Amino acid sequence: MTLASELLQYILSGLTMGGIYALVALGFVIIHNVTGIINFAQGEFVMLGAMFMVTLVGLKVPTPLALIISIILVMIVVGLIEFGAIRSARKASPVTLVIITIGLSTAIRGIALLVWGTNPYRLEPFTKGGPINIGGATIIPQSLWIIGTTVVVLVLTYFLFEYTYFGKALRACMVNKFAARLMGISPQKMSLFAFVFSAALGALAGIVIAPITYVTYDMGLMLGLKGFVAAVLGGLSSTPGAVIGGLALGVIESLGAGLVSSGYKDGIAFIILLLVLFLKPGGVFGTSGSKRV
Amino acid sequence: MKDLTRRKRLRHSLIVLFTLFIFSLPFLITNNYYLSVLVIIGIHTTVVVGLCLLMGYAGQISLGHAAFYGLGAYASGILTSTYGISPWLAILAGAVGTGLITYTMGIPIFRLKEHYLALATLGLGLIIHVIFVEEVELTGGPSGLSKGIPYLSIGKLVLNTDFRYYFLVWAIALAAIILANNVVHSRIGRALRSIHGSEFAAKSLGVDTDKFKLQVFALSAIYASVAGSLYAHYITFISPSPFGLMTSIQFVVMAVVGGLSSIWGPILGVTAVTLLTEALKSIIPQLIPQAGGEYEIVIFGLILVITMIFLPEGLTSGLLKLYEGWRYRKERADEIP
Numbered sequence: 250m251t252l253a254s255e256l257l258q259y260i261l262s263g264l265t266m267g268g269i270y271a272l273v274a275l276g277f278v279i280i281h282n283v284t285g286i287i288n289f290a291q292g293e294f295v296m297l298g299a300m301f302m303v304t305l306v307g308l309k310v311p312t313p314l315a316l317i318i319s320i321i322l323v324m325i326v327v328g329l330i331e332f333g334a335i336r337s338a339r340k341a342s343p344v345t346l347v348i349i350t351i352g353l354s355t356a357i358r359g360i361a362l363l364v365w366g367t368n369p370y371r372l373e374p375f376t377k378g379g380p381i382n383i384g385g386a387t388i389i390p391q392s393l394w395i396i397g398t399t400v401v402v403l404v405l406t407y408f409l410f411e412y413t414y415f416g417k418a419l420r421a422c423m424v425n426k427f428a429a430r431l432m433g434i435s436p437q438k439m440s441l442f443a444f445v446f447s448a449a450l451g452a453l454a455g456i457v458i459a460p461i462t463y464v465t466y467d468m469g470l471m472l473g474l475k476g477f478v479a480a481v482l483g484g485l486s487s488t489p490g491a492v493i494g495g496l497a498l499g500v501i502e503s504l505g506a507g508l509v510s511s512g513y514k515d516g517i518a519f520i521i522l523l524l525v526l527f528l529k530p531g532g533v534f535g536t537s538g539s540k541r542v
Numbered sequence: 543m544k545d546l547t548r549r550k551r552l553r554h555s556l557i558v559l560f561t562l563f564i565f566s567l568p569f570l571i572t573n574n575y576y577l578s579v580l581v582i583i584g585i586h587t588t589v590v591v592g593l594c595l596l597m598g599y600a601g602q603i604s605l606g607h608a609a610f611y612g613l614g615a616y617a618s619g620i621l622t623s624t625y626g627i628s629p630w631l632a633i634l635a636g637a638v639g640t641g642l643i644t645y646t647m648g649i650p651i652f653r654l655k656e657h658y659l660a661l662a663t664l665g666l667g668l669i670i671h672v673i674f675v676e677e678v679e680l681t682g683g684p685s686g687l688s689k690g691i692p693y694l695s696i697g698k699l700v701l702n703t704d705f706r707y708y709f710l711v712w713a714i715a716l717a718a719i720i721l722a723n724n725v726v727h728s729r730i731g732r733a734l735r736s737i738h739g740s741e742f743a744a745k746s747l748g749v750d751t752d753k754f755k756l757q758v759f760a761l762s763a764i765y766a767s768v769a770g771s772l773y774a775h776y777i778t779f780i781s782p783s784p785f786g787l788m789t790s791i792q793f794v795v796m797a798v799v800g801g802l803s804s805i806w807g808p809i810l811g812v813t814a815v816t817l818l819t820e821a822l823k824s825i826i827p828q829l830i831p832q833a834g835g836e837y838e839i840v841i842f843g844l845i846l847v848i849t850m851i852f853l854p855e856g857l858t859s860g861l862l863k864l865y866e867g868w869r870y871r872k873e874r875a876d877e878i879p
Contacts, residue, residue, distance in 0.1 A: 287660075
């Protein structure tokens, strides 16, 4: 294998994971923009999506139907959580809200442990077939599914935000919550919508990634963390930033693991993250610098 | 003025009373298990006091404190077991080393704000943790240090029982609290609170905010490092797992549950969280015999959520509010016969 094809290999596998990080990061950004909350339970949405999918497929539900039902189930769960926990703490400080989401994620993880146990589950790839050869590098069909899903979801999200009433109302809330309220947009409804939408993104990420990793009750922890990193890399309030942040993180990680050391994979990703933050304190796509007092 | 001195006296007498209470506890509790829980509470309190100083007074969050805790533990563990250096010197070396590392790393980190700052401390913590796991020759890798870590000793007295260790741990925890208390009520403390209030206003009044933030960050890391050393000499074995992100989050949870606005917050928060975890461990198997650790996690998470919803400013101010409400009603009742 030449260096060029090796590099291509790392970049392809990096983009696969990067697509997942981008979906999770997008969830972080949407919730943060609408509500100001850093939702540390985002990774658990991913885990729930994957778990529901594995269970439904195990019950012989056809894959496309199982996919839709799993996403809807996660949306319902998250909607209830938003309604029950986040709404009652609306007036709390940001740190308190972050701790609430940490508590929620702990509880969800615990419930998953109760229901599904510690055993890892496997999901069959969506399509059968051997690895595909591209310029000396190989890619498994599921990676194409992941990259494809990410692209489709991003395009759909873009249209939703730009051209629908809901999307416009959501964006209005992101720009100025007070003005949005004066225009008759209910921030409470938008908060619920932001959570449910992020839940759908997370669940989808979990479902498409399930065939290439094992599904375990604690898989959400690291995925959520990486999604947060990607979101911050992208500036935390920018949706394209989140996507690029996610892809960049995936590629950096994969290159670091391949070229330097796989044990230091996470370390390398975070060293680069720190360097980026030191050079651009507001994230790559963030508006850094002046802030009104 | 009179009111101020009275409050100061009240504060001092509270600390004295609490010290007496703490040092009389081991004579009342003879059960070794309870004593060991109290030792762990003391060790965690030292960390959380530092964290509270950083979060509550300087308004800066840190998600990397478990790593600083780990730096102390590994400094003590490696220096004493591999190089045979005196444990007390090793604790000092760990504290100085951690202080230097965090101070230098803090210079770029504290240019960041809010969530970026939280992420940078998280990143720093994760990098240190990866080093614990990967530097197998130095740290023993994931399975931990292979050689045993010696117990601490004062002169000929070896601190190898919970009863003896308890006094050392709590003496250090109380010293940490008193030092933090003095910092809070000094000129530096007022400067810190002004940073919490508004960094811009503080800067415009001539407060060197960057310097103060760095110093508090380094101080809180040193607290964590000393606590880590104490942990290493108590358990006498260390591996990377207690120094990961979950522990960092746990420290933040303890600080927030206790409340950030008072020096009593850390003790209350650490005690509540630790007792809750221990209680769940012993109560749940009695209620549901076949239950495993899962129920603990669920209930712990739910209790955390409920506490934060109903007492968003933590237990300390929640209790204070209850007390004030009670006093207010009592005064009203006295006025209207």
